[in-house]
Amino acid sequence: MALEEGHSVEGSAFGQSGDGWAAWWSHPGPQRTRIRGYAGYIAVLTVLFLLPITQLLVHAAQSELHSHILLVPFIAAYLLSIQKGQPLAPLSTSFFGAGVAGSLAAAALFAGIGWRSNLSLNDGLALLTLAFVGFLAAGGFLFLGWRWMVANAFPAAFLIFMVPLPDAVVDGLEKASALASADAAAFYFRLTGTPVFRQGMVFELPGIALQVAQECSGIRSSLVLFITSLIASHLFLRSPWRRLVLVAFVIPLGILRNGFRILVIGLLCVHVGPHMINSPIHHKGGPLFFALSLIPFTLVLWWLRHQEQRRILRGGG
Structure with missing residues (x-):
């Protein structure tokens, strides 16, 4: 005591x-x-x-x-x-x-x-x-x-x-994120009608085969987005459950963002040329896709804050 x-x-x-x-x-x-x-x-x-x-x-x-x-x-x-x-x-x-x-x-x-x-x-x-x-x-x-x-x-x-983050935690997060990102990319490829044959983490596209390596997990961007969500929820939201919703939202958002990045690289390789696998959008495009993920993140934050303020004005919690 x-x-x-x-x-x-x-x-x-x-x-x-x-x-x-x-x-x-x-x-x-x-x-x-x-x-x-x-x-x-x-x-x-x-x-x-x-x-x-x-x-x-x-x-x-x-x-x-x-x-x-x-x-x-x-x-x-x-x-x-x-x-x-x-x-x-x-x-x-x-x-x-x-x-x-x-x-x-x-x-x-x-x-x-x-x-x-x-x-x-x-x-x-x-x-x-x-x-x-x-x-x-x-x-x-x-x-x-x-x-x-x-x-x-x-x-x-x-x-x-x-x-x-300890090495074992990083390894586990990278493997889980890479697998989830590959699943998201497979969904995107089907959505766009792109011919694709998937074998585990390998996507065989017209003219090129892409492997989603563990290093392509996007864990750094996801970690930064997670920390950003904690700060934003603390600063702009009052309701505990709305804060939880915002923080939880960044988990699927990070996976969908990384899957979209794989889709973009794959489509560039198919429609522009296989050399696009070595393009800056692959090796240095992380900040760009992170910035794109901030758009839905900001919209969800705005919606949660707007709903909260409306409820407060009505005298609710």
Whole structure:
């Protein structure tokens, strides 16, 4: 059970409209001491994890799949800065929350250190980064308290995207996505009336045979779209089930987008020439198809938000 102690704050609200980051320092003296303590805790923790953090940044900069990691801390800080119009969560101490988060972080740290020689660089960094994020959460519970952590759960939880996906997870997602994308492409080919004979992941088209390789799974675009849906649902929707609908929608959307990309490449090879398999639209066309997927995504977000606002105006939930 959490032990709540510390002083409540009267007459103000953390993060209310117009306060921004200045609200951090509008607390009375004892509360500001907690904030300074947490800031110092973060500084010390960062120094202790400086080597794995540096390795993580280099790894993310060199990885197409994990390049989003470089932006995660800045996005989390922005999301925290715009927590507006919420009642103040008094700063306190939650030993229970700190203990749970700290125990999980310590387990990840010991696993990362103890097994690092048997792990890939990516998996080792995943464990050490998970430990770092866990210790950040433990410090949040210790210095700011359970109520504050709950009130700011989304920005705090968003830091989990700093953790690289383990190799086994990436492999499983790529295989599943590639198979689903091949099924979507087969549907598109039949829809367009294109003669095609499919054998597993291989499509035999007039003049060329295409194989949907695991590398063609589109997992990076799908991951970015998934993260985008989480941020958009948090910022623009209030209803939990509408948020869930938006996030769930990006899963089939990512599959259909990747299947459409396979269709376009196949049709270009059939109608323009087999050399189109080496065209930029194949090797560098990911951003283009990702941008196209944002059109239905934006339409669904607009529709959900419109329905929600209409229901609110009518006095519903």
